[in-house]
Amino acid sequence: MTNRRDFLRNTSFAALATVPLLGRASSVFSPYKALPAFGIQLWTVKEDMTANAKDTLKQLSLDGYNQIEGFEGGKGIFWGWKNTEFKKYMDDLGMKFISSHCEITKDFEAKAAQAAEIGMKYLICPWKGPQKSIDDFKKFADDFNRCGEICKKNGIRFAYHNHDYSFKTLDGQVPQEVMMRNTDKNLVDFEMDIYWVVAAGEDPKAWFAKHPGRFKLCHVKDLGKTAKGHESVHLGKGTIDFKSILKSGTANGLQYYIVEQEAFTGTNPLESARIDAEYMKKVSL
The missing domain is CATH 1.20.5 (Single alpha-helices involved in coiled-coils or other helix-helix interfaces)
Structure with missing residues (x-):
């Protein structure tokens, strides 16, 4: 015993x-968890896409990207393929074509129908540029509401992507605030380019908290300070605290995390995309 x-x-x-x-x-x-998914804005690898779209997309999938955000280049949103052909290739790679930046003043109804047909979630206005009057931004808000109506009719969503100009006071008002206040939240969402918010001297977390549920997508792009001001650098090599910002965004309705790289010091675009993917794999909320 x-x-x-x-x-x-x-x-x-x-x-x-x-x-x-x-x-x-x-x-x-x-209490922390990895990002459920993350994507890349194809502008990052636009030259590679132009040279060989299929091989570029395949490499991005191997790097760990499982979502894609497009833009309307010379070959169109679908790079010369039919929308259904593009989706088929995305399916083969295990990727989802979530959204695309596009020209909203030309054939927008057709673009919305094509996007909806293949299960995309968003069409996005990427740029309006600095304006002379705050009334111009009020007009943009009206345009966005109309685009939102068209997208809603097709079962998708519309959003606007910021740069720094929309945070610069004009006629005593902040254009970004004017556009958000004058758009219908049931029709229009926003894609926060975190880099440009920080470049404008603003706090992304404050904007997430002030407008919960409005920023559904974001561009994850780091900011490095240079002698000339600032530039896009590899994720984790700049000044932006993505851990706290993305956590705040997620708590306030952020759903899509899209990498964008615009400067490639010492690397080519595909190598930069791979480096940024490795960073995103380690992000926890």
Whole structure:
């Protein structure tokens, strides 16, 4: 019969043996979790896409990107393919074509119908530029509402992507605020380019908190300070605290995290995309 001393010794050894297992198991219940998915704006690799779209998309999928955001270049949103052909290739790669920047003043209804047909979520206005009057931004808000109506009719959403100009006071008002206040939240969302918000001297977290549920997409692009001011750098090499910003955004309705790189010091665009993907894999909320 096992005596009390043997029993205590054996159970002590057993308890010690479980310590590493408990440590590993506890990570399952960590309050932090990895991003469920992340994408890339194809502008980052536009030259590669022009040269060989299929190989470029395949490499992005191998790097870990599982979502794509497009733009309307010389070959159109679908790079010369039919929308259904483009989706088929995305499916083959295990990727989703979430959204695309596009020209909203030309054939927008047709673009919305094509996007909806292949299950895209958003069409996005990428640029309006600095204006002379705040009334111009009020007009843009009206235009966005109309685009939002068209998108809603097709079962998708419309959004506007910011640069720094929309945060610069004009006629005593902030254009970004004017556009957000004058657009219908049931029709129009916003894509926060975090880089440009920071470049404008604004706090992304404050904007997320002030307008919960309005920023559904974001561009994850780091800002490095240079002698000339600032430039886009590899994620984690700049000044932006993405951990706290993305956590704040997610708590306020952010759903899509899209990498964009615009400067490639010492690397080519595809290599920069790979480096940024490795960073995104380590992001936790």
